[in-house]
Amino acid sequence: MSEKNHVNESILSESILEDQKENRIDHMKYLPGMEQIKSDVMDQVVAAMNGYDYTKYTGKDVRRALAAEDRTPEDFAALLSPAALPYLEEMAQAAKIETRKHFGNSVSMFTPLYIANYCENYCIYCGFNCHNKIHRAQLCEKEIEEEMAAIAKSGLQEILILTGESRQRSTVQYIGEACRIARKYFRVIGVEVYPMNSDEYAYLHECGADYVTVFQETYNSDKYETLHLAGHKRIFPYRINAQERALMGGMRGVGFAALLGLDDFRKDAFATGMHAYLLQRKYPRAEIAFSCPRLRPIINNDRINPMDVHERQLLQVVCAYRLFMPFASITVSTRECPRVRDNLVRIAVTKISAGSKTGVGSHSEEIADEDKGDEQFLISDSRDVDEVYRDLQKLGLQPVMSDYIYV
Amino acid sequence: MDQKKDTFSLGGHEFTSRFILGSGKYSLDLIRACVENAGAQIVTMALRRANEGGLANILDYIPENVTLLPNTSGARNADEAIRIAHLSREISGSSFIKIEIMRDTKYLLPDNYETVRAVDVLAKEGFVVMPYMYPDLNSARDMRDAGAACIMPLGAPIGTNKGLATKEFIKILIREIDLPVIVDAGIGRPSQACEAMEMGAAAVMANTAVATAGNIQMMAEAFKKSIEAGRLAYLSGLGRVREDRADASSPLTGFLRDDEREE
Numbered sequence: 001m002s003e004k005n006h007v008n009e010s011i012l013s014e015s016i017l018e019d020q021k022e023n024r025i026d027h028m029k030y031l032p033g034m035e036q037i038k039s040d041v042m043d044q045v046v047a048a049m050n051g052y053d054y055t056k057y058t059g060k061d062v063r064r065a066l067a068a069e070d071r072t073p074e075d076f077a078a079l080l081s082p083a084a085l086p087y088l089e090e091m092a093q094a095a096k097i098e099t100r101k102h103f104g105n106s107v108s109m110f111t112p113l114y115i116a117n118y119c120e121n122y123c124i125y126c127g128f129n130c131h132n133k134i135h136r137a138q139l140c141e142k143e144i145e146e147e148m149a150a151i152a153k154s155g156l157q158e159i160l161i162l163t164g165e166s167r168q169r170s171t172v173q174y175i176g177e178a179c180r181i182a183r184k185y186f187r188v189i190g191v192e193v194y195p196m197n198s199d200e201y202a203y204l205h206e207c208g209a210d211y212v213t214v215f216q217e218t219y220n221s222d223k224y225e226t227l228h229l230a231g232h233k234r235i236f237p238y239r240i241n242a243q244e245r246a247l248m249g250g251m252r253g254v255g256f257a258a259l260l261g262l263d264d265f266r267k268d269a270f271a272t273g274m275h276a277y278l279l280q281r282k283y284p285r286a287e288i289a290f291s292c293p294r295l296r297p298i299i300n301n302d303r304i305n306p307m308d309v310h311e312r313q314l315l316q317v318v319c320a321y322r323l324f325m326p327f328a329s330i331t332v333s334t335r336e337c338p339r340v341r342d343n344l345v346r347i348a349v350t351k352i353s354a355g356s357k358t359g360v361g362s363h364s365e366e367i368a369d370e371d372k373g374d375e376q377f378l379i380s381d382s383r384d385v386d387e388v389y390r391d392l393q394k395l396g397l398q399p400v401m402s403d404y405i406y407v
Numbered sequence: 408m409d410q411k412k413d414t415f416s417l418g419g420h421e422f423t424s425r426f427i428l429g430s431g432k433y434s435l436d437l438i439r440a441c442v443e444n445a446g447a448q449i450v451t452m453a454l455r456r457a458n459e460g461g462l463a464n465i466l467d468y469i470p471e472n473v474t475l476l477p478n479t480s481g482a483r484n485a486d487e488a489i490r491i492a493h494l495s496r497e498i499s500g501s502s503f504i505k506i507e508i509m510r511d512t513k514y515l516l517p518d519n520y521e522t523v524r525a526v527d528v529l530a531k532e533g534f535v536v537m538p539y540m541y542p543d544l545n546s547a548r549d550m551r552d553a554g555a556a557c558i559m560p561l562g563a564p565i566g567t568n569k570g571l572a573t574k575e576f577i578k579i580l581i582r583e584i585d586l587p588v589i590v591d592a593g594i595g596r597p598s599q600a601c602e603a604m605e606m607g608a609a610a611v612m613a614n615t616a617v618a619t620a621g622n623i624q625m626m627a628e629a630f631k632k633s634i635e636a637g638r639l640a641y642l643s644g645l646g647r648v649r650e651d652r653a654d655a656s657s658p659l660t661g662f663l664r665d666d667e668r669e670e
Contacts, residue, residue, distance in 0.1 A: 100432075100618075100619050101566050101567070101568070101615060101619060102566050103432065104431060104432020104433055104615070104618045104619070105432065105433060105434060105618075106431075106432065280512065280513060284510060284511040284512065284513065285483050285509075285510040285511065285512060286512060287512050288512065325513075327512055327513055327515075393434075396434075398433070398434045398435065400456070402455065402456070403453070403455055403456055404455050404481065405454060405455040405481050405491060405494070407481065407482065407487040407490050407491060
């Protein structure tokens with residue numbers, strides 16, 4: 001795929017932008033068909049985030065947090081503050097000890113599979129957004145099976161199924177069918193698709209999925225509103241409550257993430273941790289996972305300048321998640337290069353993708369030749385499964401393909 | 408003394424080694440050396456890690472002469488544990504099953520109530536059932552009555568290396584339950600394993616403490632020796648440990664005389 005062929009109409013055309021701005025719907029109001037659950041988790045997360053003043057923390061607070069045996073939200077707040085940056089080496093060492101205690105030297109491997117890239121949302125930073133004139137595609141069942149068979153040959157046993165966020169094109173039944181096919185080839189099935197109702201999550205669970213990841217992108221609803229101009233995704237509370245609906249639907253685990261750099265990353269990371277913390281308290285059986293994406297170059301996006309999250313800040317966030325929730329799974333994105341990823345797995349990351357492709361139908365040779373759907377973002381780690389496997393072993397780590405059983 | 412004769416029994420099988428070794432949290436190619444250094448005759452394995460046909464199947468790394476003890480980790484209730492036990496017997500061929508039921512991902516504390524239910528069903532089906540449990544006497548009695556082969560109380564939460572945090576309650580189980588009591592989880596160092604054995608535990612199970620050591624094989628051996636030392640101490644009858652105060656005299660009973668003569 002060549003980037004030159006693509007024109008991001010939405011960014012170039014002021015008239016579309018104006019139209020979107022004028023006709024934006026209330027992002028805090030549920031649309032018809034969206035399930036409203038009784039939960040105060042969102043309010044608690046937002047209140048905690050709004051109350052988080054990271055400038056008030058000092059080195060003393062950070063040392064107290066590091067020395068604590070069981071870390072509180074207040075300790076987590078200190079560890080995410082600028083005052084913690086001088087303690088980054090100590091944080092990394094403490095994080096490593098926690099990681100080894102809970103996970104030993106195991107690191108899980110998986111790969112994402114994009115089965116469609118149709119999207120009804122207009123998120124101005126995303127390569128898949130509905131105004132981006134990219135190649136759209138959706139795999140049929142036969143193609144999904146071919147892709148999965150090709151991936152399974154690599155030895156992977158965990159798959160993450162992704163779609164763009166189009167309920168019309170990628171229906172719940174369609175995603176469910178993909179999960180059923182996945183059960184033939186994989187032991188662990190996760191989905192990263194549009195938020196849905198709890199009965200729909202229950203259906204996907206029945207089809208074989210047990211993990212649901214939803215990126216909140218930013219927990220600042222005012223900022224969220226300016227970035228997600230149209231589509232279901234615009235509805236902030238429906239998205240933030242997705243993990244809880246997934247747990248209500250019987251999913252074993254849920255994943256959380258803010259796209260660091262969209263807004264104030266310290267506040268977003270704090271909100272992400274609090275979101276996970278509060279849901280785990282409410283649903284103690286829930287397995288918790290964090291992803292740590294930060295803004296990296298994506299198609300036609302060079303006119304947006306993200307708030308910078310450099311490697312030091314990224315590591316700080318990863319270590320703070322680990323020290324706050326030692327038992328949580330932490331995934332690092334292929335947006336990061338091999339040097340960063342290999343070092344993060346030595347410290348706190350416990351899950352790593354391999355052989356990642358962010359386009360539709362890129363795994364099996366027959367489909368890839370047709371150049372089906374374009375990529376969502378450019379990856380910085382193109383290592384295949386064997387390479388990642390060997391590199392983990394070289395680091396003294398143990399690649400694990402499955403530590404899971406569907407019951 | 409001849410340790411060959413000092414055995415304990417699980418479901419009719421005799422064991423001389425009192426160190427049950429976990430196989431998680433460290434590289435598969437170290438398992439064999441660990442088992443040898445530990446002198447272990449029983450090795451636990453999470454069934455969810457046994458991926459038949461996949462890369463690096465843990466089953467291929469466990470020596471054939473040891474008894475495989477699959478566990479049901481991942482189960483959140485009795486029904487799930489029972490299903491995993493059935494799968495486990497199919498895949499591993501072992502009728503031993505260690506029941507682990509957790510519905511809490513933070514501390515991984517066992518659910519005694521669901522565990523009793525699972526013991527009841529699986530013991531009737533002929534499994535050698537070894538329940539991981541929170542050291543509660545009532546639950547332990549229920550597990551015994553339901554047909555458990557032993558009782559496996561936790562010393563401290565899994566992975567914490569905090570040692571015998573529940574010591575007093577484990578002592579009660581050792582006194583009251585006429586089954587092997589095997590201390591499982593939380594044992595962080597050989598001295599703690601030794602203490603559990605001195606108390607009269609039948610065996611000790613450890614994983615994280617070995618897996619997170621600088622030299623894994625050497626730590627396996629250290630545990631083996633400490634467990635043997637603790638067992639010998641228990642068998643030899645521990646001397647009374649004196650309090651800090653010296654008590655040479657008998658201030659309250661010194662007036663007693665055998666001839667009861669009046670003065």
